[in-house]
Structure formats: structure tokens, C-alpha cells
Amino acid sequence: MTLFSPIALTLSLALSVTLVLIIISTPVAWWLAHGRWAGKEVVGALVTLPLVLPPTVLGFYLLLALGPNGPGGWIAGFWGARTLAFSFGGLMIGAGVASLPFMVQPLRNAFAAIEAEVLEAADTLGASARQRFFRVVLPLAAPGYLVGGIMAFAHTMGEFGVVLMIGGNIPGETKVLSIAIxxxxxxxxxxxxxxxxxxxxxxxxxxxxxMLMINRRATAPRDSALI
Incomplete structure (x- = not known):
């Protein structure tokens, strides 16, 4: 087995998962930061659960969900397959679930740090919801996106327990770096x-x-202002 294959596969998996998580995590993190539903912390706990749940436990239930008798088997039937497990698509789902809190939490913190007055000022100036997000929210939350993206990418690169449970050890398809080692x-x-x-x-x-450099740059203006 060449070393290039697991490296390329892992990079492809980490990049794909990170891009998907950016899309999925944005509305989830915004709702967790600014939603008013009293039970939103239940959702927050579910999103954060992979941080404390043993990877083999998470991988076991994902294997059941992606297997022939779970929703994954039903979805795979659309293109003639029996399961989403032991495939690159299954790895993406498993790694995405495992890395979700690493993307959601930094975004939630970044969104929560945006003061309501800033958003109200944008509304007063006639900005649409789209303009408010891309011209106000996105620039202010950029450090959160950067931290979340790096953390999700790095966690996916090093994930072992979940990918082993749902991906196995198939060269060129599911054999990522951690499995290769x-x-x-x-x-x-x-x-x-x-x-x-x-x-x-x-x-x-x-x-x-x-991460240290990003945090240093993010806090530097605040420190200098205090001085």
C-alpha cells in the first residue's frame, strides 16, 4: 500500500466534511445563538454530544443507521446499493457528525458576540436579511468561521474510532490516515x-x-483599547 492513497483520501474527506459543515452549521449556530425557544439547549446538547460520547459508541449507532436495515440502506437503494456504510459517503456522514460540534460551537460564540444594536442599525439603514448577513454578520463572525473550519478539518483528519466502525479498512475507499497508521x-x-x-x-x-495566533489577533484590539 502506498502512502499517497490514505493521505489523499483523508485530505479529500476532511475538505468535503468541512465545506458541508460550514453550510449546515451556519443556520444551526445562528439559531442556538439568537433563538428564543426555551428548549434550544436540548438541541445544543445533542449537537455537542459527540465531544463526550466514546467514538466507538457513536460509530456503532451510525453503523446501524447507515446499514442495510437503517435509513442509510433505504437511501442507498435509490442507486442499487444496500448500505451507506463502508463507503466514502458513509465516512462523510460519520465524520461530519463527529466534527459537528467543532464547527457549531465557534460559530455560535461568534454569532452571540455580535451586538443586537449592530443588527438593528443595519435594519434601520434598509439592509435586507441577505445584505445584513453578508455585509455585517459574515465579516464580524469571520474568526468563528476560521476557527471552526480549522478545528473541523483537523478533527476529521485525525478521526479514528468512528471511521473505523463505519468505514472499515478498504484501501482507496475508506482507509484514511488514522486507519493506515x-x-x-x-x-x-x-x-x-x-x-x-x-x-x-x-x-x-x-x-x-x-488557533493561538487567531485568538491573539482577535483579542489584540481589545487589549490595546484597555491600555
Missing amino acids: YDFVERLQWERAHLLAGGMVVFAFLVIFS
């Missing part, structure tokens, strides 16, 4: 395992460094 260790191919694991260590360091 595990496979190399089982085969005692230490050099290849070191190479991939070392690359993930460097990647993790860059992610953490990026």
Missing part, C-alpha cells in the same frame, strides 16, 4: 507508521499554533 503498526512496518504519525504531529502543532 494502525494497519502499519499491526504489520510491524514501523518506518511507515513513524512517517505518517510524525506528519500528523506536525499537522497538530500547526493547528494549535494557528
Whole structure:
């Protein structure tokens, strides 16, 4: 097995999941930040659940949902398949659910930090809902999108338990980096395992460094104003 295949597959999965999560998380995070329904924290808890739920437990229930006897089997029947599990599409769903809180929470915090007066001023100036989002909300929430995107991408890159449960170990289709490292260790191919694991260590360091720099830039104007 070449090293390029799991790297390319993992990058493709992480990028696809991140883009989908940006679309899905935007309305969810906005509603959680500004919705007035008393039970919204129940939804917030469900969204955050993957953070504390063991990946094997989450993967087990996703496997049932994506399998032949679950909704995934019914959906897969439209193109003649029996299941969404053990496929790239299944990996996207599983990794998306596991990474959802990493995108929603930063966006929720960013949306909640936008003062109501700013939105009211945009309404007073005659801005439509679309203009208000793209010209006011989006620029102000840009750090949240950046943090959420990086965190969701990084978490998907390193996900193991969920992708193993619903994707297995199919070369070229579901064998992502974390599975490849595990496979190399089982085969005692230490050099290849070191190479991939070392690359993930460097990647993790860059992610953490990026988060620190983003937070530093986000708080710098506030600090300078206090001085």
C-alpha cells in the first residue's frame, strides 16, 4: 500500500466534511445563538454530544443507521446499493457528525458576540436579511468561521474510532490516515507508521499554533483599547 492513497483520501474527506459543515452549521449556530425557544439547549446538547460520547459508541449507532436495515440502506437503494456504510459517503456522514460540534460551537460564540444594536442599525439603514448577513454578520463572525473550519478539518483528519466502525479498512475507499497508521503498526512496518504519525504531529502543532495566533489577533484590539 502506498502512502499517497490514505493521505489523499483523508485530505479529500476532511475538505468535503468541512465545506458541508460550514453550510449546515451556519443556520444551526445562528439559531442556538439568537433563538428564543426555551428548549434550544436540548438541541445544543445533542449537537455537542459527540465531544463526550466514546467514538466507538457513536460509530456503532451510525453503523446501524447507515446499514442495510437503517435509513442509510433505504437511501442507498435509490442507486442499487444496500448500505451507506463502508463507503466514502458513509465516512462523510460519520465524520461530519463527529466534527459537528467543532464547527457549531465557534460559530455560535461568534454569532452571540455580535451586538443586537449592530443588527438593528443595519435594519434601520434598509439592509435586507441577505445584505445584513453578508455585509455585517459574515465579516464580524469571520474568526468563528476560521476557527471552526480549522478545528473541523483537523478533527476529521485525525478521526479514528468512528471511521473505523463505519468505514472499515478498504484501501482507496475508506482507509484514511488514522486507519493506515494502525494497519502499519499491526504489520510491524514501523518506518511507515513513524512517517505518517510524525506528519500528523506536525499537522497538530500547526493547528494549535494557528488557533493561538487567531485568538491573539482577535483579542489584540481589545487589549490595546484597555491600555
